[in-house]
Amino acid sequence: MATEIALGELQSTAPLPMLGRLHEWVITVDHKRLGLMYIGGGLLFFVIAGLQALTMRLQLAVPDNHVVSPQVFNRLMTMHGTAMVFLVGMPILTGFFNYLVPLMIGARDLAFPRLNSFGFWLWFFGALLLYFSYIGGDGLYGAGSAPDVGWFAYAPLTERAFSRGNSTDYWILSILLTSVGSTATAINIIATTFSLRCRGMTLGKMPVLVWLAVVVAFMMLLALPPLSAAQVMLLLDRYLGAHFFDTQAGGSAILWQHFFWIFGHPEVYILVIPVFAFASEIIPVFSRKVIFGYQVMVAASCAIAFISMGVWAHHMFAVGLTPAGNAFFATSTMLVAVPTGIKIFNWIGTMWGGKLRFRVPMLFSLGFLFQFLVAGLTGIMLGVAPFDWQLTDTYFVVAHFHYVLVGAIVFMIFAAIYYWFPKATGRMLNERLGQWHFWLFLVGFHLTFDPLHFAGLHGMPRRIYTYQPGRGLEGINLIASIGALVQALAVLIFVVNVGYSLAGGEEAGPDPWDAWTLEWSTTSPPPEYNYAKEPEVHSRRPLWDLKHPEDPDWLYE
Amino acid sequence: MRSLAKKQLEFGLRFLVLIAAFIPVRVFASDWGMGASNSRLSQPYVFAPVSTPAYAIDTLAWFVISICAGIALVVGSLIAYSIVRFRAREGDDGSEPPQVYGSNPMELAWTAVPVLIVFVLILTTARTIYTVQAATPPPGALKVRVIGHQWWWEVRYPGLGIVTANEIHVPVSDGDNPAPTFLELESADVAHSFWVPRLAGKTDLIPNRKNTMWIAPHQSGTYLGQCAEFCGTEHALMLLRVVVQSRADWERWVAMQQKPAEESLAASRGRRIFESTACVNCHMVRGTIANGHFGPDLTHLMSRETLAAGAAMNTPENLHIWIKDPDQIKPGVLMPAMNLSAADIDAITSYLESLR
Structure with missing residues (x-):
């Protein structure tokens, strides 16, 4: 064992020149490097799409504002939405799974390392294609620039008659490519967890995070094909004279909505279940207690995944479905609340009777708990179809899904970064800067998104580039815009923290949090082969067993 | 200590300057008179219904909101309580707390209670869906065709021979003289959505499709609304007014609109x-x-x-x-x-x- 570690050190003693090191990252098939590139790329687009959001808040700070033209605003809101889902949420979360799943199950890599690399580069170039539209969107038409049809791109606004130039084509191709990349990751995660677990790790002994990674992978396999199919149909409409969504030739505008939301709603859970996974690892460690109700947590996630496949038309309550259709989708939507509630109760059960340590990952997790609770409850309001007739397509919806996407998902992504950064880099993120980051982000988040619920109730539809004075919207929007600035400041502190800690952060050691899953048993950062010797586990918390030989977990599971 | 306070003050000042820089400059001051006009009218507030379907939604909404607020209070307090009660204390001996792996009776309890709540919500929701959606126009009900265009509303009164735009005149519908208006919604180009918050929920206008909705306003006045489905460049300025008038005023308006254009x-x-x-x-x-x-x-x-x-x-x-x-x-x-x-x-x- 000692010789193998020495070999690893030998390889890394002679530092390669800059170009050589870059080349190593390009040709790598190591799941850890690909995972970090996914996360790094995602964070880069997070900053870009975040600045686009800030520009929109600047425009909306006061009524009748003219910071940007309506055309530019519509591009901003389309790019912000598309990028945050496909270029930020998806890669960061798949990046974490890429990095963590093999480490947590004691494997040396994912089952198909080259497929993994292929998936990453497809995503990367697909992502570049979306932003390249700012240059190439004009095509030969002199009309276009970036896409301006909204992130769900309702037909027939995307047809040639209404969307000239190539902007919509860039949008289609970018999403097609990034979806294929995600599908590759999904296949890889399923194959890895089913065939590369270390000795002793039965399915029932996998960490919750790994279980949820499998659930998400299956959801991706089911939800992405309808999206890709719809994109191909739209391309056929635009270039080969098909009429799937071309209403002027008898096509159906509603067909697009069904296709899009059959993908789009499961997508919300594809983004949120990974952060349930982070919470289920972080909350126990900082409460110093085992996760409460492991089997129920896993079962509830499977139930959420299953139900979420049958709720898509709750995005379409206003399109004129039959009363029976509306009642069906209202019912299925509200059913999601049951397993979601179970998860929240189990996290509380985990904290109950523990010894809570309020380090930065835990702070973000607690913010997540409160905000996800509120997001879930406004979700129930939106699921009540008649109430949704008032709320849909307003700022209430914008506030609701930002509570999910920022209040829950971004908060937990930050928690996960603070938690696993020491593992990936060998250095701790600075705790003081982390506290500033958390509190400012919390204040900014609530300043922005709490008032926006009321903007919706006061009759403000989403996606409007301006609003008139005298409709009761001035104060709400000004506060929201100031909040956006506070959030930006918090993210700036985070960026500074990452740079500062990478350069001179405190040494982490293999197990800085006194945690219990396998990844904390190897060095930080882990060697390329993860474990010199295949680990053997006897319970869900192998490191607890090691640290407490007198009272191991396998006596109770 | 003193220097820390000074540092914080400095930081606060810099922060204020940043915010001040953020208050944007208006290139155009003109709102074309709309601000003054809007201020004279009632704000388009969801919880100020004046029309039958909006009342039904309002009642259901407050029922749902009270249930959700109750849940938020109970669960939020549980989280807050665990944070305060179970925080690691100073001078802790560093031992691990007792490990509890789960409890089936508790899992059952916090599954069963939400199931019951959801059951109640589903029933009340379904009832309101049918009340609003299954209503059929009584004989003689006013019918208005609204056709969405990029970025304006075409309004036609079939049977009355009236064609107008962006402002819809309907009679008031009171207890003695119920006079609901049924809207037929269509689109000439892309998807739009008809929304006047005080009168009803929204219904989309979708090309190649005929949607219907209805209003029965109990109070005369002008109600603001606007397009609620992104429909292109000027989606933000596809605004809408519904003018609810007494029966006599409305009939005068009809007679005036039916005349051909005046020669001058x-x-x-x-x-x-x-x-x-x-x-x-x-x-x-x-x-x-x-x-x-x-x-x-x-x-x-x-x-x-x-x-x-x-x-x-x-x-x-x-x-x-x-x-x-x-x-x-x-x-x-x-x-x-x-x-x-x-x-x-x-x-x-x-x-x-x-x-x-």
Whole structure:
């Protein structure tokens, strides 16, 4: 064992020149490097799409504002939405799974390392294609620039008659490519967890995070094909004279909505279940207690995944479905609340009777708990179809899904970064800067998104580039815009923290949090082969067993 | 200690400067008179219903909100309590707390209670869905066809022979004289959504499809609304007004709208220019050769409060600017500037001013 570690050190003693090191990252098939590139790329687009959001808040700070033209605003809101889902949420979360799943199950890599690399580069170039539209969107038409049809791109606004130039084509191709990349990751995660677990790790002994990674992978396999199919149909409409969504030739505008939301709603859970996974690892460690109700947590996630496949038309309550259709989708939507509630109760059960340590990952997790609770409850309001007739397509919806996407998902992504950064880099993120980051982000988040619920109730539809004075919207929007600035400041502190800690952060050691899953048993950062010797586990918390030989977990599971 | 306070103060000051820099400069000050007009009207607030379907939604909404608030209070307090009660204390011995792996009775309890709540919610929701959606028009109910365009509303009263735009006049519907209005919603181009919060929930206008909704306003007044489905460049300025009038006032309005366009000798030069430019390709003035269909019907333009789908008040000055350069009021609008001389624009303005 000692010789193998020495070999690893030998390889890394002679530092390669800059170009050589870059080349190593390009040709790598190591799941850890690909995972970090996914996360790094995602964070880069997070900053870009975040600045686009800030520009929109600047425009909306006061009524009748003219910071940007309506055309530019519509591009901003389309790019912000598309990028945050496909270029930020998806890669960061798949990046974490890429990095963590093999480490947590004691494997040396994912089952198909080259497929993994292929998936990453497809995503990367697909992502570049979306932003390249700012240059190439004009095509030969002199009309276009970036896409301006909204992130769900309702037909027939995307047809040639209404969307000239190539902007919509860039949008289609970018999403097609990034979806294929995600599908590759999904296949890889399923194959890895089913065939590369270390000795002793039965399915029932996998960490919750790994279980949820499998659930998400299956959801991706089911939800992405309808999206890709719809994109191909739209391309056929635009270039080969098909009429799937071309209403002027008898096509159906509603067909697009069904296709899009059959993908789009499961997508919300594809983004949120990974952060349930982070919470289920972080909350126990900082409460110093085992996760409460492991089997129920896993079962509830499977139930959420299953139900979420049958709720898509709750995005379409206003399109004129039959009363029976509306009642069906209202019912299925509200059913999601049951397993979601179970998860929240189990996290509380985990904290109950523990010894809570309020380090930065835990702070973000607690913010997540409160905000996800509120997001879930406004979700129930939106699921009540008649109430949704008032709320849909307003700022209430914008506030609701930002509570999910920022209040829950971004908060937990930050928690996960603070938690696993020491593992990936060998250095701790600075705790003081982390506290500033958390509190400012919390204040900014609530300043922005709490008032926006009321903007919706006061009759403000989403996606409007301006609003008139005298409709009761001035104060709400000004506060929201100031909040956006506070959030930006918090993210700036985070960026500074990452740079500062990478350069001179405190040494982490293999197990800085006194945690219990396998990844904390190897060095930080882990060697390329993860474990010199295949680990053997006897319970869900192998490191607890090691640290407490007198009272191991396998006596109770 | 002192230096820390100073540092914090400095930080706070810098932060304030940043915020001040953020308050944006307005390039245009003009709101084309809309701010004043909006302030005179009631705000389009979801929880101020004045029409039957909106009342039904309001009742259900408050029921749901109270249940959700109750859940938020109970679960939120549980989280807060565990944070405070189970925090690691100073001087802790560092031992691990007792490990609890789960509890089936508790899992059962926090599954069963939400199931019951959801069951109640589903039943009440379904009842309201059917109350609102399954209503059928009584004989003699007013029917209005609303057709969405990029970025304005065409309003037709089949049977009454009235065509207008952006402002819908309906009679008040009170207990003694129920007079619901049934709307048939269609679209000429892309998807739009009809939303007047105080009157009803929204219903989409979708090309190749006929949707219906209904309102029964109990109180006269002008109610603000707007398009709620992203429909392109000027989605933000596709505004809507519903004018609810007493039966007598509404009948007077109908009789006035049914008349053909007024002849005015003073505006004959303007009329000639209007009719000899491309204006007539898109606009209709009933009883003249102007019979375009792409833009709003102008037969009784002066009976409307606003121009450009609620982007500007209908004043001679705004009308003049609108004809000269529509982009100035509504950037990206599909109506082109005709590049007419100032005198011609004046003449056309006075012609349109005569269309009462």
